[in-house]
Amino acid sequence: MENESLDQRIRKIQGSLPPHVLLVAAAKTRTAVEVQTAIASGITSIGYNYVQEAGVMRQSLEEWEKQEAPHKVQWHLIGHLQRNKAKRAVELFDMIETIDSIRIAETVNRQCADIGKVMPVLIEINSGQESNKSGVPPDEVISLARQIAELPHIKIQGLMTMGPRFGDPEEARPYFRMTKKLFDQLAAENMQHIEMIHLSMGMSNSYRQAIEEGANIVRIGTKLFGARNEL
Numbered sequence: 428m429e430n431e432s433l434d435q436r437i438r439k440i441q442g443s444l445p446p447h448v449l450l451v452a453a454a455k456t457r458t459a460v461e462v463q464t465a466i467a468s469g470i471t472s473i474g475y476n477y478v479q480e481a482g483v484m485r486q487s488l489e490e491w492e493k494q495e496a497p498h499k500v501q502w503h504l505i506g507h508l509q510r511n512k513a514k515r516a517v518e519l520f521d522m523i524e525t526i527d528s529i530r531i532a533e534t535v536n537r538q539c540a541d542i543g544k545v546m547p548v549l550i551e552i553n554s555g556q557e558s559n560k561s562g563v564p565p566d567e568v569i570s571l572a573r574q575i576a577e578l579p580h581i582k583i584q585g586l587m588t589m590g591p592r593f594g595d596p597e598e599a600r601p602y603f604r605m606t607k608k609l610f611d612q613l614a615a616e617n618m619q620h621i622e623m624i625h626l627s628m629g630m631s632n633s634y635r636q637a638i639e640e641g642a643n644i645v646r647i648g649t650k651l652f653g654a655r656n657e658l
């Protein structure tokens with residue numbers, strides 16, 4: 428893997444995914460050159476955990492994105508959103524994958540109203556019910572979705588989960604399966620203003636299992652860009 432270039436790794440992974448699966452490149456800690464190379468190699472969606480870091484990157488790539496990028500890039504927020512960052516987040520991102528409370532949803536709705544935008548969002552599920560992780564508990568997702576569906580500047584388009592981290596990704600399957608079940612339940616509710624089309628789960632070590640369990644968005648960092656120097 429170390430001997431392959433970023434471009435080769437991206438094309439290989441991209442080529443191995445079923446055509447209905449969207450690859451989001453999880454770009455935290457990567458340089459502008461790496462992110463630019465990823466986009467030039469065919470990546471269409473970039474995920475960031477932090478609003479601030481995404482802002483810096485979008486600024487560095489602004490001219491290139493406008494003039495030279497081979498295609499339009501979709502920017503996804505994949506980390507927890509704090510309410511005091513919502514204004515900047517709605518300017519920067521094309522999708523927020525991590526909505527997990529009515530309070531944050533209302534704040535995003537208000538900020539979107541101010542700039543005349545409708546934000547596609549995913550509801551993040553805390554599928555492992557881990558106290559230190561963000562996301563809504565599985566048994567609260569339907570009532571949360573009902574409340575969010577009333578907000579005119581937000582459009583629910585599916586679910587996202589991280590799930591507990593395991594050395595063996597097979598152990599993540601029950602969490603992916605449970606999230607897919609919630610996804611199907613929500614879809615069956617046929618709520619107005621909700622369009623259940625995206626299921627975002629799986630990372631470098633677990634994306635194959637996630638796809639088998641129904642994911643159609645995978646968020647991959649390490650396997651594209653190489654190991655991170657964790658902050």
Ligand SMILES: *Cc1c(COP(=O)(O)O)cnc(C)c1O
Nearest residue numbers: 453505630631646647648649650
């Ligand atoms: C970092 C990150 C990923 C990618 O993780 P890798 O193991 O590097 O592929 C995916 N999703 C989220 C929310 C992340 O923070």
